[in-house]
Amino acid sequence: MNIYDRIKTMSDEMAGDLTAQRRDFHKYAEPGWFEMRTSSIIARKLTELGYEVLVGDQVCKKDSRMGVPSEEKLEEQYERAVAQGADPEFVKYTKGGMTGVIGILRCGEGPTVAMRFDIDALGVFEEHDPSHRPAKEGFNSVNEGFMHACGHDGHATIGLGVAKVLMSIKDQLHGTVKLIFQPAEEGVRGAKSIVDNGHLDGVDYLIGSHVTNKKEDDPAVVIPGSYGSLATTKYDVIFHGKSAHAGGSPEVGRNVMLAVGTAILNLYAIPRHSGGVSRVNVGTVVAGSGRNVIADEAKMEIEVRGETTEINEYMKNYAVNIIESAAKMHGCTCEMKLMGAANSLTSSEALMERVKRVCEEDLHLPVAKEMSSKNGGSEDVSYMMNR
CATH class of the missing domain: 3.30.70.360 (Alpha-Beta Plaits)
Structure with missing residues (x-):
């Protein structure tokens, strides 16, 4: 079995576990600088997989964080995270809003590739009506006023899936992989603090991704790049x-x-x-x-x-x-x-072409006709891209 078939097989085998994990993150939604339970669970899982794990002030430069809530609110959220099953070993590093996790996999000489996954929820109320699928199936947010309405519960889960796959094929890899689980993307508040802590220094390739909506019967496609982010x-x-x-x-x-x-x-x-x-x-x-x-x-x-x-x-x-x-x-x-x-951002043409080739030729995944999609909003992964 070649490496690409192995990746696809593992992805299929993990589907059930990843769905359960995504629903767990969705149920316990935590917005920017409050992602204490979320960060602790990510750190625990990366540690169990064998990654070198960075947490707390190892991840974000404290004074570079933007839009940090009051100490009183941070303490309230910390107590709630503990009560809701945060990992006891790792949650202590998140006190004061020092959230986010980085997992590092070193595979000898070669390029350094960073992959960024944002993990925060939004400050909005989730519908409790039974017609709303999370409510119907029991995983709508229990944290009133907070909801994963932008898919970052999916991003965090994808990151953990990627971590498991990469660890399983590490003997076939060369170089270093940094998996960056970023807090506080909403409001564009978190990425700069990670950049200012030096985590993008020496990175040769950066991959950031975002899920989007589609009609239920439409096929999922890969869009290799993005432009137009303000x-x-x-x-x-x-x-x-x-x-x-x-x-x-x-x-x-x-x-x-x-x-x-x-x-x-x-x-x-x-x-x-x-x-x-x-x-x-x-x-x-x-x-x-x-x-x-x-x-x-x-x-x-x-x-x-x-x-x-x-x-x-x-x-x-x-x-x-x-x-x-x-x-x-x-x-x-x-x-x-x-x-x-x-900052504004535009994806690398060369990297988009490489993603397209691997998806089509090696993974046999459908790629959108347009190589890049326009993002009319703003995204602080731009700080990492423009490093």
Whole structure:
């Protein structure tokens, strides 16, 4: 049996176990920096397979993480992860949101190949209606407000399947494989901290993948590459003003409502860029304490995007200037906290061709007619690709 037939045979044999594992991850959904149970289980399974395993601050550079929840919320999630069956040996390394796992397989001289699998869920509610298959079959999320709605439960499971296959054929491999189980892809918050910890240094090839939807009767196909992913920057903005009675002494106050309103109108008035697509969005605003009180604090969540990293930088700089100027105009101050970021990306033509050839000629898998699919969103695997 050649190596490709062996891979296909093992994949078929593992199908039942992988389905069960994916449903387990789905049931105990954990969003970015909360993936404590998930990380501990991945670390345990990689260890049992014989991988060199990195966890905790060995994976992510602590100060490079973006959009990290409060210590109180992190502690609550840690306690829940333990109660829900996290591996006791490995979960302790995830305290404080130090999630993510890297498994390393060394097979002598040769290239270093990194494979990235994101593992976080989204902060959305999952349907409990019996017509929803996970609810009907008993694996819908038990963590209210968190759901694997983007397929990362599948990605984490695929990573474990790949790990088992690679270990079984290690005698036929040359070089080093790094399996990167990345936290906090949603909100593009996690990849940079892995890059900043040096894990992409010396990597010759990087493979990242994503499942997508298809109609039930349509055949599954492999799309070798991706393009069009927008660079993005995301901020939480806090405006500070001065409270006063709106009827008795309005002139004493410094109204953050005016600062926020000025900022919003002008953010949407940023001139478009001739070099490509650009986006701006104000997603949330929370402000005010009463009808007759000049508001003294407001929180605004915004993002900008660009077809290229340069266009995103243009949008970001314009947005920062508008926000700071709007605050100053109305006698207020502001602070901006970076919550997420990603660069634009385009897959390697040479690597796409290689994937296509192996899929078609060796694994006999169907490949899409178009070699690359457009991703109109943003993906922080771009930090790894552009390393």
